[in-house]
Amino acid sequence: MYTFDSRVRYSETDEYGKLTLTGVMNYLQDCSTFQSEDVGLGISYLKKRNEAWWLSSWQIAVNRYPVYGEEIVIGTWPYDFKGFYGYRNFTIQSRTGEYLIKADSVWFLFDTEKGRPIKVRPEDIRGYGAGSEERLDMNYAPRKIEVPMEYQEAEPVIIGNHHIDTNHHVNNSKYVEIAREVLPSEMEVAELRVEYKKAAVFGDIVYPRVSRTEEGYIVSLCDDQEKAYAVVWLGGTAERM
Numbered sequence: 717m718y719t720f721d722s723r724v725r726y727s728e729t730d731e732y733g734k735l736t737l738t739g740v741m742n743y744l745q746d747c748s749t750f751q752s753e754d755v756g757l758g759i760s761y762l763k764k765r766n767e768a769w770w771l772s773s774w775q776i777a778v779n780r781y782p783v784y785g786e787e788i789v790i791g792t793w794p795y796d797f798k799g800f801y802g803y804r805n806f807t808i809q810s811r812t813g814e815y816l817i818k819a820d821s822v823w824f825l826f827d828t829e830k831g832r833p834i835k836v837r838p839e840d841i842r843g844y845g846a847g848s849e850e851r852l853d854m855n856y857a858p859r860k861i862e863v864p865m866e867y868q869e870a871e872p873v874i875i876g877n878h879h880i881d882t883n884h885h886v887n888n889s890k891y892v893e894i895a896r897e898v899l900p901s902e903m904e905v906a907e908l909r910v911e912y913k914k915a916a917v918f919g920d921i922v923y924p925r926v927s928r929t930e931e932g933y934i935v936s937l938c939d940d941q942e943k944a945y946a947v948v949w950l951g952g953t954a955e956r957m
Contacts, residue, residue, distance in 0.1 A: 717849060718751040719791040724782045734781040737896060737905050741776070741889040744806040744819055747790045755843030759882055766829035767840075769802065771888045773859045774910040776806075776819040781904075787811045793849040797841055800824045800833040805852040818854045828883075861911045861947045863927065863936050870898040870924040875916050885915035886945070895935035895948035898924045903932070909949040916945045 728739040735743075752758045752769075762768055782788050789809045796803040801824050808817035827834045873894050881887035892910060916922060916937075922945060925936040932951035936944050 717791045717793045718747065718754070719789050720747060720750055721787065721789055724784055724786045724788065726784055729784045733784045735783070737908065738889050738893050740778070740781070740808065740817055741774075741892060743788075743790050743808060744776070744792070744817075744821075745887075745889065747792045747806060748804060751792060751844070757840070757843065766827060767834070768826050768828055768883050769823045770826045770883070770915075771912055772801070772822040772824050773912065774819065774821050774888070774908060775857050776817065776908040777854055778817055778906050778908075780814075780816050782808065782810070782816055788816065794841070794844050795849055795851045797836045799835055802836060802841070803851075805849075807852065818852055820852065820854065820856060822859060857909055859911060861909060861934065861949050863934060863944075863947055864929065867925040867927045867936070870926055873922045873924070875918055875920045875922065877918060879916075880918055883915075885917050886920075888912065891916075891937055891946040892948055894922060894924065894937060895946075895950065898926055898935060899933055899950065903950070904952050905932075905950045906952040907950075911947045913944045913946055920945075 722743065724735050728735055730736045749758065789811065791807045791809070792804060794802055794804045801822055804821045804823060806817070806819040806821065807815060809815055824833050825836050825840060875886060879886045879890045888910070892908065896905070921940060923938045923940065925938060927934045932949070935948045935950070937946045937948065938944050
């Protein structure tokens with residue numbers, strides 16, 4: 717397992733003094749990128765090879781949101797590689813070892829020059845220790861999210877520079893941020909699932925379609941042809957704990 721320590725900053729918290737959902741995702745993403753940099757497989761290495769790891773899906777289960785000033789330990793490890801795909805777990809723990817966040821993710825290796833996924837080779841994963849760690853004990857959900865036929869349309873969002881990352885498309889956490897903004901503010905998200913379909917870029921217009929479910933909400937973030945960039949499932953309670 718690769719870990720780094722941090723302390724929840726005021727700038728990362730919401731009006732209740734808790735780490736935001738976007739903050740959670742940023743910590744997880746940072747942990748995996750730190751590991752890649754430390755083993756020599758980071759952004760500059762991938763750019764030279766015209767490659768990138770792109771995210772296919774997230775499942776994030778929240779036991780408790782860390783609060784302002786709390787010391788936390790963020791951890792990650794890849795537990796399998798098959799074909800184009802890499803499978804990676806994440807955790808956020810308190811200093812006493814309490815599991816605050818558990819997460820699973822699926823990534824795929826992409827050839828940015830040819831515009832297609834490529835199979836993972838031994839040199840792509842050297843140093844990760846793949847297979848040395850077991851899969852995290854959590855309730856795994858299907859990667860595919862079934863989108864209801866009924867929905868309500870929310871205000872469109874124009875993709876700006878603040879949505880874009882080093883891959884020149886919308887960062888994975890920004891899709892969730894857009895989806896979260898169209899839901900009731902009093903909802904506390906206890907579990908998140910995201911299925912990424914295609915990349916949105918600067919200037920694109922995202923049309924959120926919001927469906928209510930028994931567990932929470934499904935937000936399909938679509939283009940002007942009704943094709944989804946990402947589908948976001950958010951389960952939780954209507955009351956802040």
